[in-house]
Amino acid sequence: MSPVTALPPTEVKRSNKPIFLVAASTGFAAAAQIMMKFGAGHPMPKIDLAHPATIIALALAILTNAPLFFGYSMNAGMAVLLILALKDGQLSILYPIISLSYVWVNLLSMYFFHEHMNLFKAIGIALIIGGVGLLGKVSSRE
Amino acid sequence: MKTPVSSIFLVLLASVIGSFGAVFLKLGAERLRYGLRHALNAKLVTGILLYIGSSIPFIMGIRNGELSVLYPMVSLGYVCAMVWSRLFFKEPITPGKIGALVMIIAGIVSISAGR
Numbered sequence: 096m097s098p099v100t101a102l103p104p105t106e107v108k109r110s111n112k113p114i115f116l117v118a119a120s121t122g123f124a125a126a127a128q129i130m131m132k133f134g135a136g137h138p139m140p141k142i143d144l145a146h147p148a149t150i151i152a153l154a155l156a157i158l159t160n161a162p163l164f165f166g167y168s169m170n171a172g173m174a175v176l177l178i179l180a181l182k183d184g185q186l187s188i189l190y191p192i193i194s195l196s197y198v199w200v201n202l203l204s205m206y207f208f209h210e211h212m213n214l215f216k217a218i219g220i221a222l223i224i225g226g227v228g229l230l231g232k233v234s235s236r237e
Numbered sequence: 238m239k240t241p242v243s244s245i246f247l248v249l250l251a252s253v254i255g256s257f258g259a260v261f262l263k264l265g266a267e268r269l270r271y272g273l274r275h276a277l278n279a280k281l282v283t284g285i286l287l288y289i290g291s292s293i294p295f296i297m298g299i300r301n302g303e304l305s306v307l308y309p310m311v312s313l314g315y316v317c318a319m320v321w322s323r324l325f326f327k328e329p330i331t332p333g334k335i336g337a338l339v340m341i342i343a344g345i346v347s348i349s350a351g352r
Contacts, residue, residue, distance in 0.1 A: 174285060177262065178265070178266045178281065179266070180266075181262055181263045181266035182266040182267060182269045183270075185322065185326070186259060186263045186318060186321070186322040186328065187319045187322035187323070187328045188334065190256070190259050190318040190319075190322075191315045191318070191338055194315070194344070194345060197344070197345060201348060215347050215348065215350045215351025216347070216348050216351035217351075218347045219344040219345065219346070219347030219349075219350075219351060220344065220348065221344070222341065222343050222344030222347060223340070223341050223344035225340050225344075226336075226337040226338070226339075226341035226344060227337070227341070229333060229336060229337040230333075230334070233333035233334055236333070
């Protein structure tokens with residue numbers, strides 16, 4: 096058997112596709128976080144375990160809370176992309192890429208919640224993008 | 238505002254649980270190579286449950302304390318995931334991966350400090 100065929104499939108494939116899948120999944124994760132923040136602002140009924148009707152009321156409130164519902168759906172979308180990426184890619188390369196969601200959340204929060212950019216955030220965003228770029232290079236080399 | 242040790246512990250716990258979730262997701266995802274009918278396997282379900290479960294100590298943890306201190310604690314999960322990748326999947330730990338991880342963790346610390 097040649098050394099190449101002896102390698103597990105993860106190490107034979109050198110495609111960057113898993114990296115792009117995780118990067119796309121962080122877009123879903125960020126959208127989910129923003130949606131959930133909007134959803135958290137909706138009033139929620141208190142549950143009282145002694146009164147089963149209050150549990151149904153809470154379940155209905157969650158299901159009819161559109162931002163929260165979409166937030167959960169986005170998280171499911173994120174999970175699907177992450178799983179598809181992990182099928183072929185290395186965990187040690189793909190897992191840290193999830194940190195890209197910090198970048199999107201900070202940028203989206205400027206638009207949706209009028210948060211301000213500052214030097215610390217800008218340096219942080221640059222470092223995360225640089226780190227993810229380095230992981231991309233590592234994955235195409237190793 | 239001071240950050241209670243219990244909050245730090247809860248967020249670190251969430252990060253470690255999440256990193257194990259990733260290991261099970263990877264184990265389950267590899268089964269998909271044999272076709273999509275393997276989509277619902279026990280490892281994948283375990284991974285998803287660990288992932289959802291990790292949000293419970295995380296939310297409990299960030300309820301009290303400074304987010305600029307607590308958010309960077311999530312980075313422990315990235316370090317753990319790299320160690321588990323070496324242990325369970327024989328993935329090499331290379332200078333490039335370590336460098337990238339250091340950059341990412343420094344980035345998270347910086348963003349959290351800027352909040």
